[in-house]
Amino acid sequence: MIKIAMIEDDLELAEVLIEYLKQFNIEVVNFEEPFLALSSLSLQKFDLIILDLTLPGMDGLDVCKELVKLDVPIIISSARSDITDKVTALKLGADDYLPKPYDPRELEVRITTILRRFNKSLDKTVEETKEKIFVLNEEKREILKNDKYLRLTAAEFEILSLFIKREGFVVSREDIFENSDVLNSDYENSGSLAVIINRIRHKIEDNQKEPKYLHTIRGMGYKFIQ
Structure with a gap:
């Protein structure tokens, strides 16, 4: 199973995405608070991170700076429309930027595409599928x-x-x-x-x-x- 960490303070959106992605053999653990997320991510292993930029207590771009050190693919999920944020996030090392609102189907496709590139959990899923x-x-x-x-x-x-x-x-x-x-x-x-x-x-x-x-x-x- 693919395991994803999501840092999202919109709990309603987080719940929708967790339920939707579950059907694709993707388990999502959501962290509402960025400091707790950074602490947990240093101890737990995830295949991919979905990061919102507007978070309580810490700017999402600062969180992104810390996350790129973990060598885990990152998808930015943000309602910010400023192109500067997108460029900055990608320069910091984020792998994709998905502006809100978006269709959960598009998120699933982007997750699959990125993990295929990284040859991580998707490889395990493919091996299971072959059987x-x-x-x-x-x-x-x-x-x-x-x-x-x-x-x-x-x-x-x-x-x-x-x-x-x-x-x-x-x-x-x-x-x-x-x-x-x-x-x-x-x-x-x-x-x-x-x-x-x-x-x-x-x-x-x-x-x-x-x-x-x-x-x-x-x-x-x-x-x-x-």
Whole structure:
């Protein structure tokens, strides 16, 4: 599991990000107070740090100066619009700067990209993934089952990708449409989603009538297990 430290005094935002990233096998520990964060980070090992710049008691750029000494990738998450802050943070050694407000999906992508570059926890995750039946490669837009490529339409790929990333969690119809760039309200109203789900089952299941991987959770949505 990827372990991330977040220094964020907006507890409502922190809670949203913690819950969202959990589904991607990312554990987030939030520190509301920067001095406590610096003390804890000197004792605990994390794969990445998400740092807000507007913090109580200490300026975020000063915190950044201390964090770069730990040799851990840093993503700045800030509502400050001054380009000087962005330039200063990057010059200090931060790896990315994400202005607020932002979509949590973008944060997850940036975390994955940075960790791939650092070859740290993501390598462990990839090793674990190799042992699984289904392997998702988002960059190549490919999904493999037992090392064989699945021939999928754009909609099928999007939905199955979401299921794989949220393995073990219930995914509702609303989740599918909110996280899709292909599906629109026409699909939602026409019932075409059920048709696409059936097509996916046809391509991944040995027996559609007794699905092993993609299960319907009555009244809630779908759950993918492998």
